[in-house]
Amino acid sequence: MSCSALRYVQHRITEHPDTDVTFEAECLHCNWTAQPSTDSAAVDVECMSHTGRSNHKGFRRARTSFAMVVRAD
Numbered sequence: 001m002s003c004s005a006l007r008y009v010q011h012r013i014t015e016h017p018d019t020d021v022t023f024e025a026e027c028l029h030c031n032w033t034a035q036p037s038t039d040s041a042a043v044d045v046e047c048m049s050h051t052g053r054s055n056h057k058g059f060r061r062a063r064t065s066f067a068m069v070v071r072a073d
């Protein structure tokens with residue numbers, strides 16, 4: 001009979017270094033998309049400008065970040 005030892009290592013997930021959070025938006029009514037930006041307010045302003053031009057009021061917004069799992073020592 002073999003005897004094995006299990007070893008548990010704690011991990012945590014964190015923002016990946018040297019990466020930015022990116023904000024994007026696309027119109028739900030046409031194929032318009034905002035210029036992706038690290039500034040969420042800039043994307044929001046683009047959406048409002050698109051609404052002013054087109055009367056399209058629905059948008060899909062995405063916030064993208066990069067993560068990495070590291071050992072929690």
Ligand SMILES: [Zn+2]
Pocket residue numbers: 027028029030031032050054056
């Ligand atoms: Zn649109």
